[in-house]
Amino acid sequence: MNPTIKDVAKAAGVSITTVSRVLNQYSDVNPKTRAKVLKVVEQLGYKPNSVARSLVMNRTNTVGLVVSDLSRSRNGHHFMFEVLCGINDRVQELGYDLVLFSTSTTAQKKTPYMDFVRQRRVDGVLMMGIRLDDPYTHEVVAASVPSVLIDVPLTSQTCSYVSTDNIAGARMAIEHLLELGHSRIGFVNGHAQAAVSQERLQGYRMALEAGGIAYDPQLVYYGNFEQEDGAIGTAELRSRFDDLTAVFFASDLMALGALKYVQNLGLRVPENLSIVGFDDIELAALMQPMITTVRQKRYEMGRSAAESLIRILEQQEQGRGIILPPELVVRETTAPHS
Amino acid sequence: MNPTIKDVAKAAGVSITTVSRVLNQYSDVNPKTRAKVLKVVEQLGYKPNSVARSLVMNRTNTVGLVVSDLSRSRNGHHFMFEVLCGINDRVQELGYDLVLFSTSTTAQKKTPYMDFVRQRRVDGVLMMGIRLDDPYTHEVVAASVPSVLIDVPLTSQTCSYVSTDNIAGARMAIEHLLELGHSRIGFVNGHAQAAVSQERLQGYRMALEAGGIAYDPQLVYYGNFEQEDGAIGTAELRSRFDDLTAVFFASDLMALGALKYVQNLGLRVPENLSIVGFDDIELAALMQPMITTVRQKRYEMGRSAAESLIRILEQQEQGRGIILPPELVVRETTAPHS
DNA sequence: CCTATTTCCGAAAACGTTTTCGATAGATTC
């Protein structure tokens, strides 16, 4: 059906070797024959079969994006979608294809990572949404296949990661609250199996202590990044401390849940409670009041991840950590402590 | 590096033909040798090279998802992400891989559709976010490669589409408004190059006329599905009709933009203006007041699309239209006409 | 025991490329 290199060779009166040479920009081919071949290629509408090429070159020009529980997490898309866009754009710019896989903790137990990638024949893999205790996490860095992790700070010779500077992000949030005069500041964190949770906790603590306030573990609640966790966490924290005037949330979704919750209680935000979120998802600016938050450059994260992966697999760089700066976006849910 | 079928054959003391046979469930192989081969496969950790298989079988077990302007449209993810999840899940369940492509109207002009798919060697393609006037639209249905379009009602022997019943959806919205006693009902539609816009307009008109109200083109405004279009459209419609009491929007984002806009004007929703959106994106239930809307089964759309595509390419069905029922979700932005 | 039928298995072609190695012819050098 489709013309092959053989058809082109025959029509141009040369060998397939020569056709291959002109298509791959080799220099040792006579300009005249090059022109002739090119003309035939054009006429026949010849397109190289990428499968055949992959087989002989032993690379597919394809990278895999494996995301854990793509469709499970309701919160997922706010964060993931933009990262995905960044990845997709950069991958495409660099001439690769992107194939999407979703996996789950249970699926990971069944199929070892290497089985997975060897069968799929991807040149490299990007991972997102993975937990520290997921089986793949450590298999990935140990494997020889180039990879980059998103929000899991592990590197190896062939494994990069990209993440936001979560420590700085949390510090910015807390310092903002401190400047406003708050001193009893709660923290509704994500689950402990996310690396970002540990980092944000660290930033929370550092900022507090730098402000001369002792760190109190009772002030932090561990949620799961979802909306309801924000409400539950806030309720819990408020029951522990009746002088709570501000809460920092590890996700905008949780901040939003808390906002709705305290508003239902008849409290006013920010007058009675200051709230700071994390991520700067679109929702944050649509709430009433608009949520003060720490912005992550999600699209950039995707681009950087794709870029680094491809540089690794083209042997232009080694695995490294890429940390993007966050940005404090002050909106309407924070006010001076009265 | 990786063991090949040849290694397995040698280690098992059989020919590669036999190995291939046991791996592909052929019946004519002695149970003893089958067991022996299987054991060796296990020991060596042999995984078939899917590229080699693709080459000889002339199919890749891969489907492409091409989406127009993936990262351009800010509104995109609300709708697309869930469809993507549905597609991804179903594709994976059926044993295929999903490769993601984003394209744009300009990119489509450069590369004809068939060039695109022939080079990528996908077995079939799903298209989403494409416009009626995009070059690919008609190339797709004309092509012999199995495909399914999302929200573009065109079919062929090898091309299905899946869509929501937009006529019914719009009717439900308008009937709801009519029941509440509204009679001057505006419609902020999407752009005319979306098939869904035409259908929703038709539903709007049918419901109105069934209610004994003449259709007035002046009551419809064409936006672009984005938030600001909702505000602009509402302003325009209100300037044309000072007795406007309700507006129907072709997307929740536009409804949301309108909601914010009229609230800023000091109007109350739903007391002064009733609003109905479309899609039921997550945002709709988070607004204050919560937006009444027409729900689309996005995840189901994705699943159905994937399912139909694969059935077509496995020759179990022909191209057909798949229309999913919408659902009216009455919330807080609609009230009786006072 | 001889033939006919099954059952089981292997040799080899094929898929469409890239790449190695060498061949040829003309140009250059001395």
Add this chain to the structure above:
DNA sequence: GAATCTATCGAAAACGTTTTCGGAAATAGG
């Protein structure tokens, strides 16, 4: 004019599978 060099090209192997075709061994039938 022989030797060397350079530019240009082709034959063939290789990548790892699937599949066709046929052959040998085992079984069945008479």
